[in-house]
Amino acid sequence: MKRSLEHIEYKEDTEALAKFAKALSHPTRIAILKHLENQSCCFTGDLVDVFPLAQSTVSQHLKELKNAGLIQGELKPPKIKYCINQENWNIAKSLFQQFFD
Amino acid sequence: MKRSLEHIEYKEDTEALAKFAKALSHPTRIAILKHLENQSCCFTGDLVDVFPLAQSTVSQHLKELKNAGLIQGELKPPKIKYCINQENWNIAKSLFQQFFD
DNA sequence: AAAACCAATCGTATATTTGCGATAAAAAAT
């Protein structure tokens, strides 16, 4: 990508909102989050059964949700239990609320 | 991209939410929408002055926002006046509200 | 009719995203 010489600096809220939106920009990730909201928590393997996707692909989506801060993984060897990260979830919620008035 | 043989079908709301989120997934587009919320409307040229981006790049972002249905352009020759598409804006708003509980 | 203005589109380059299979790592079960 031919980039602008200087990186554009946006307000912190703008950047944060865009980052959360990006995490939500794929239907699989929306579906994963909806699933987590219902189940409260789940394991990677559960999701692999729910979605017709390779294990590595599901893992990749979980990683992005984790990077965005929307979920967190708790080690329950040999599994990993994923839950909504309530703190950041609330931050995202209020950013979107604020944005839409 | 090596795709699954059959395209995954998600619920309509899930697809719609992901589509809106995608439109919001770039800080420039967030900033454009915030600008439109303040000004109620504006012209492409105004935005080119506000953002340190090429005219074609701004136009590209406007196109994506238009495709997502979040804005609409009204011909005011020789300019084009862009406004929030209030109907779809409200749909997006309620989808995000619903999603975050 | 010609020149000027505004915005979309085209063509191109590069970066990022998405997806898969294969492999690795870490713990549990045998």
Place this chain on the structure above:
DNA sequence: ATTTTTTATCGCAAATATACGATTGGTTTT
């Protein structure tokens, strides 16, 4: 100690996104 289970990561391929300059198309002004 070996095997099994579970999940992350690597390497690759293809699609999509981002950005720019140049060009095009439409309208207004001269």
